[in-house]
Amino acid sequence: MWDNTDNETPSAMTLFTPEPHPGDRHEPAAGAIHVPGWLTLDQQRWIVGQFHRWTDGPVPIRAATVRGHQMSVRTVCLGWHWQPYKYTRAATDVNGAQVLPFPDWMVRLGRRALLDAGYPEAEANAYLPDTALVNYYDADARMGMHQDKDERSSAPVVSLSIGDSCTFRFGNATNRGKPYTDLRLRSGDLFVFGGESRLAYHGITRVHPDTAPDGCGLAAGRINITMRTTGLAD
Numbered sequence: 001m002w003d004n005t006d007n008e009t010p011s012a013m014t015l016f017t018p019e020p021h022p023g024d025r026h027e028p029a030a031g032a033i034h035v036p037g038w039l040t041l042d043q044q045r046w047i048v049g050q051f052h053r054w055t056d057g058p059v060p061i062r063a064a065t066v067r068g069h070q071m072s073v074r075t076v077c078l079g080w081h082w083q084p085y086k087y088t089r090a091a092t093d094v095n096g097a098q099v100l101p102f103p104d105w106m107v108r109l110g111r112r113a114l115l116d117a118g119y120p121e122a123e124a125n126a127y128l129p130d131t132a133l134v135n136y137y138d139a140d141a142r143m144g145m146h147q148d149k150d151e152r153s154s155a156p157v158v159s160l161s162i163g164d165s166c167t168f169r170f171g172n173a174t175n176r177g178k179p180y181t182d183l184r185l186r187s188g189d190l191f192v193f194g195g196e197s198r199l200a201y202h203g204i205t206r207v208h209p210d211t212a213p214d215g216c217g218l219a220a221g222r223i224n225i226t227m228r229t230t231g232l233a234d
């Protein structure tokens with residue numbers, strides 16, 4: 001439905017493609033499932049409250065340095081700490097502290113996400129994410145095209161967005177260039193990367209300021225939570 005072939009300029013196809021309705025499920029590529037408006041405003045606000053607790057420590061939110069460049073996105077982790085390009089229990093690239101545990105409610109949320117994305121019940125209920133990367137984007141933050149491949153498990157990645165909307169560039173599993181599709185992720189949206197899309201390149205090309213809905217709990221900027229299964233043993 002959204003696979004307009006021209007990704008650079010608005011075409012008649014994008015102009016006249018109806019906006020998705022909350023709860024409608026779309027699969028822009030095999031295994032890549034978008035459920036707009038999945039979280040209620042109450043749920044979003046509650047999660048933003050948790051976010052403020054997470055950023056209080058023991059490991060403060062920070063911009064990771066990748067190949068000598070500081071990222072514009074700031075990240076705090078749960079369960080396992082992500083640093084380029086590995087997971088550790090302690091944030092050895094920040095302050096050495098152990099990260100907060102992965103919360104049980106988030107495991108349950110991840111399972112419900114997979115169910116609502118259309119996964120079979122058995123597979124959804126067996127989902128056991130053990131790390132979450134929680135990213136904060138201000139109006140100028142971006143994320144370059146990347147694959148999520150630091151995990152040793154092929155379990156799906158569950159992504160939740162809260163606050164300002166963004167342009168999400170969803171590419172192919174071969175290289176960071178074309179073909180790709182740009183789509184809008186809004187506050188409350190769920191996106192699942194699984195199956196053939198698990199290793200697809202993707203990035204955030206821009207954040208759209210002042211687009212956060214009233215009541216989502218975030219006045220400015222965007223939070224993205226990605227939960228994953230590291231495949232690592234303690």
Ligand code: MD6
Nearest residue numbers: 148157159191193204224226
């Ligand atoms: C973001 N997300 O949405 C960045 N990765 O801000 C990701 O990098 C991502 O949304 C894997 C699966 C879904 C995602």
Ligand code: FE
Nearest residue numbers: 146147148202
């Ligand atoms: Fe990613």
